[in-house]
Amino acid sequence: MKTQSNRFTLNFIVEEQVLLREFLHAKGISKRTLTAVKYDGGQLLVNETEQTVRHIVRAGDTVTVQFPEEQPSDGLIPESGTLNILYEDEAIIIIDKPAGQGTIPSRDHPAGTIANYIAGKFLKEKVPSTVHIVTRLDTDTSGLICIAKNRHIHHLLSEQIQETGFYRNYIAFAEGHIVENEFVIEQPIGRKDGSIIERIVRQDGQYARTDGKTLGHYELHGSRFTSVSLELHTGRTHQIRVHMQWLGHPLVGDDLYGGSRKLVNRQALHCATIGFRHPLTGTKLVFNSELPIDLKKLTQS
Structure with a gap:
């Protein structure tokens, strides 16, 4: 209201x-x-x-x-751009992000990000708020992003994430054939020494848990790989990518964590489903996103 x-x-x-x-x-x-x-x-x-x-x-x-009006941060430049909005109301926006687009501005992607476009949308519609990213995706990860329109809404959704009441499911393709039908990776994640980007499993890192299910095995151009469904219980930076590397099955296309770009030119990772209680009404919401074309092609091998 x-x-x-x-x-x-x-x-x-x-x-x-x-x-x-x-x-x-x-x-x-x-x-x-x-x-x-x-x-x-x-x-x-x-x-x-x-x-x-x-x-x-x-x-x-x-x-x-x-609530008071919120001022956009100085580093966030409002821009006009295309947003694939799946849902919007007074509290939240659900975006289906393509691979290759940043979620927030960075040194490598200072403009053209989801946050830039949302800030432009708010400015045009006179929404007195800044951009609150609830679930962030890496630039080369595609799929669903949840955005709050107010700091209070962001707080309520963050609490759901902390209480593991916010469901996040990813479809990924990992190198090699994973034997287990189901697996749980419960390994702490921290920054790799000497790197500002890369993360690793390390015992002094933050607690992280990823649950996985094997969906299918494939072989294409001499490369064997496995499609998996992955559920996040925590949201550490690069969590799925680091956990799959630790498992010995880095993501297809993820050359930062040991994957080959022979089959696809980005990490083969897609946020396919998110589910949570609406922060104002308590209604259960579920949103789904289809695999993009580059990842669908992997299933046709």
Whole structure:
């Protein structure tokens, strides 16, 4: 819900007498968000009257949280560009990203990214928010990306990810024939010494878990490979790519982690399905993306 100022606004009906601070906490509004509301131009209203978090609300009261306008970061230049939007509402946007397009600006891809185009879309539509990427994909990984339209929505979805309530399924093609029908890779991931990009399995790294299922075995131009379905339980940088290298089956096309580009000119990785509870309604949402043409060709061998 939005007010006439177009700022993101939420309304709640109080069920029982409680401090406003406690009521808002129960609705998933963080202390950080409340601080931003207080100091950055937002408002807390009870029955259309501004109140502090120490106010006591009673059953039947209407609580309105008007969030402050968000300013795009200095390094994010709004641009016009094509976005394959599968779903959009007042809280979230689901994008189907092609391989070769960055999610956020970087040294190698300062422009033309999903974030640049979303910032341009927000500017054109007068959405008073910056871009909040909930699920990010590497430049050469294709598939689904979830974007929040507000820092509060981003917070709620991040909590779902932390609680493993956010389902992320990838289809990948790995070198060699994987024997196991199902496998679990539970290995910590950290930055490789001397590299700002590459990650490795290392015992002092962050906990990471990837569950896999073998879908099929293939052979093309003398190369043997396996299609796999992979579920992320954590979201470490390059997690699937590092875990599959550790398993001894790097992704086809992933030359950074030991794969060959003989069959495809990028890592053969596609985010095919995401599922989560809508951060405002609680409704279960599931989105799917078909394999792009370059990866479909691998299944036709």
